[in-house]
Amino acid sequence: MTRTTAPRGRWWHRLWRGGRPRPRADRGVETPAAAAPAAPDEARQQAALNAEQHLQAALCVLALQPLPDRGEPCNTALVAATAEALQAHQWGARNLPRRPQLLPQLIQAVNDPETSARLTAAIIGQDPVLTGNLLRIANSPAFRVQERPVDSLQRAVTLVGHDGLRQVISAVLVQPVMQLQCEVFPQFSSIVWEHALLASRAASDHARLTGSGDPFAAQWLGLTQGLGAVLVMKELLQRxxxxxxxxxxxxAGTALTQWTLPVAQRVAQAWELPLPVHQALDNNAPTCGLALSLRVACCLATASLLCRHGVTGQSQALALLERLPGTPPAVLSTLWRRVHGRSVETLADEAAASQG
Known part of the structure; x- marks a missing residue:
């Protein structure tokens, strides 16, 4: 085992091991009386918070590879300098990634049931990258229903439908502004982008299945929080x-935890995204509505990534997800299938099966 993998292995063991810590066998010390059991609601809230913290810490470790986590304390001075720089930013168009030019037109088009496929195709046709991605998805097994390939934008728009079109549009328009060249954490950008896509899909599905809000607005939550994380890391690296x-x-974990949502909220305001998106990205937003959809979606996306990268098995991930509030078991099962898929096999699952 190399020096870089050993600390990571110990970290994952600490993070995912079950059970309670073993009490120390100190003699001559009187054992304190057991604390009164927490109220059921309070206990559920604490269990949900613990699950979220586990997942958030694990995602941070994954995104910051190959740097091992050796338990170094947080550099509070560096975090403070980063926070000061973020607060000092004039959060206007000049200091944020450029808003995709077609964004306002496309949002209006996909949200208007009267908009024709021809008009929507004409808007999309102005962007070669968007055009290519739409045609690629329309010809994928998920949408293609005929042997003849789809080579017309209008046919592609009709075939994919408004829901599929929303996913294509938002993903393709946001990805270019999420690029981050980072030698210290070379896979940070790709992990955060993958997490943003999964969270975007999960938030939209959660809003639709639970009625917590507009699914399209929920979709932007996942994307903007990912962009917020990239901007925070960029500032941290510079400081x-x-x-x-x-x-x-x-x-890094402290800076990302404290500042990802505030920066994402500034992006949503600068890009003139729907008001519910701004409100749900508020750190003080109540855990309901779209804020709840974002919270659940981020946990789902993280759990799926951890399974895909062989960090944990599906049973362990689902055990944490089941602690989350506001998501009935049937809805959670549907969301997990949508985000993770039934056929995904992970290294951790294979190892568990071989040991069993």
Missing amino acids: AAEAALPIHHGT
Whole structure:
């Protein structure tokens, strides 16, 4: 085992092991009286919070590979400098990624049932990348119903439908502004982008299945929170480089936890996204409506990523997801199938099966 994999292995063991810590066998010390049991609602809330914290910490470790987590303390001065720089930003068009030019037209088109496929195709045709991706998806096994390939934008729009079109549009328009060149954490951008796509899909499905809000607005939540994470990391890297300081897991995790949603909210405002998106991205938003959809979706996306990368098995991931509030078991099962798929096999599942 190499020096870089050993700390990571110990981290995953600590993170995913079951049971309670073993009590120390100190003699001569009186055991304190057991605390009164928590109220059922309070206990459920704490269990949900613990599950979210486990998943969030695991996602951070995955995104920051290959740097091992050796338990270094958070550099509070570096986090403070990053926070000060983020707060000092003039959050206008000049200091944010450029809003995709076609965004307002496309949002209006896909939300208007009277908009014809011809008009929607004409708007999409202005963007070669969007055109190519729409045709590719329309010809994928999920949508293609004939042997003859789909080579017309209008046919593609009709075939994919408004729901599929929304997913294609939002993903293709946002991906270019989420690129981050980072030598220290080379896979950070790809992990965050993959998480944003999964969270976007899960938030939209959760809003639709539970009635928590507009599914299209929920879809933008997943994408903007991913962009917020990229912008926070970009600022953290810049402050660390100026001070010639290394970035450890604790420092990066603290900065991302504290600032991802506030920065995402500024992006939503600058891009003139629907008001419910701004409100749900507020750190102080109540855990209901679209804010709940985002919370559940981020956990689902993280659990799926951890399974796909062989960090944990599906049974362990689902055990954590079942603690989340506002999601009945039947809805959770549907969301998991949509986000993760039934046929996904992971390294952790294979190892568990071989040991069984």
